[in-house]
Amino acid sequence: DAGVTQSPTHLIKTRGQQVTLRCSPKSGHDTVSWYQQALGQGPQFIFQYYEEEERQRGNFPDRFSGHQFPNYSSELNVNALLLGDSALYLCASSLWGASGYTFGSGTRLTVV
Amino acid sequence: QKEVEQDPGPLSVPEGAIVSLNCTYSNSAFQYFMWYRQYSRKGPELLMYTYSSGNKEDGRFTAQVDKSSKYISLFIRDSQPSDSATYLCAMSDETSYDKVIFGPGTSLSVIP
Numbered sequence: 630d631a632g633v634t635q636s637p638t639h640l641i642k643t644r645g646q647q648v649t650l651r652c653s654p655k656s657g658h659d660t661v662s663w664y665q666q667a668l669g670q671g672p673q674f675i676f677q678y679y680e681e682e683e684r685q686r687g688n689f690p691d692r693f694s695g696h697q698f699p700n701y702s703s704e705l706n707v708n709a710l711l712l713g714d715s716a717l718y719l720c721a722s723s724l725w726g727a728s729g730y731t732f733g734s735g736t737r738l739t740v741v
Numbered sequence: 742q743k744e745v746e747q748d749p750g751p752l753s754v755p756e757g758a759i760v761s762l763n764c765t766y767s768n769s770a771f772q773y774f775m776w777y778r779q780y781s782r783k784g785p786e787l788l789m790y791t792y793s794s795g796n797k798e799d800g801r802f803t804a805q806v807d808k809s810s811k812y813i814s815l816f817i818r819d820s821q822p823s824d825s826a827t828y829l830c831a832m833s834d835e836t837s838y839d840k841v842i843f844g845p846g847t848s849l850s851v852i853p
Binding site for chain 2: 633660662664669670671672673674677684685687719721723728729730731732733734735
C-alpha cells in the first residue's frame with residue numbers, strides 16, 4: 630500500500646520563476662493538504678483540497694495556488710519565486726472528516 | 742507570541758531514559774492535540790492524537806493534555822536510539838480541525 634508520493638524530491642529555481650510540485654495521496658484518501666516547512670521550523674499550513682476545491686487556506690499570498698484532480702492527486706504552484714520560498718514542501722493526505730494526516734517525504738525547493 | 746511554543750533543544754539522553762517533551766499554546770479554542778515524529782529528510786509521522794484534556798497511552802508513549810494550563814506533554818519510556826528524531830507538537834480547533842498548527846519541534850538524540 631503506497632503512502633503519499635511527492636515529486637520531485639529536490640528542485641532548484643531562480644528568483645522570479647514559477648514552480649509546480651506534485652502529490653499523490655495515500656490509497657483510500659481523498660483530501661490533500663500542503664504545508665511549508667522552513668529549516669528548523671514546524672510545518673505551516675498552506676491550503677487544503679477536497680472534491681477538487683480549495684476548502685481551507687492558511688496565511689499565504691496568492692502566489693501560492695493549487696489544484697486537485699479527479700483521482701485525488703494534487704499540485705502546488707508557486708509564482709514569482711522569492712528567496713524566502715526556499716523550504717521543504719510537504720503534502721499530507723487524509724480522509725475527509727477523519728482525523729490524522731499521512732505525510733509524504735516532501736519536495737526540497739531551493740530558490741537562488 | 743507564537744500560537745504554539747516548544748523548546749527546540751537539542752535534547753540528548755542516554756538509552757533507557759524517560760524523555761519528557763512539552764509544548765505551550767495560546768489559543769484556548771484548540772481541542773485536537775497531536776504529536777508527530779520527523780526523521781531527517783522525511784515527512785512527519787503521527788504518533789499520538791488526543792481530543793480535549795486527559796492522558797493517552799500507546800506502548801512506550803504517553804500524551805498528556807492540560808487545557809487549563811494550555812500545556813501538552815509527550816513522555817517516552819525506555820528511550821531507544823531509534824527514537825532520535827525531531828518531535829513536533831500540533832493542534833487544531835473544532836471549526837477547522839484539519840488546519841493543523843505545528844510547534845517548531847524539539848530535536849531529540851538518544852545515546853546508546
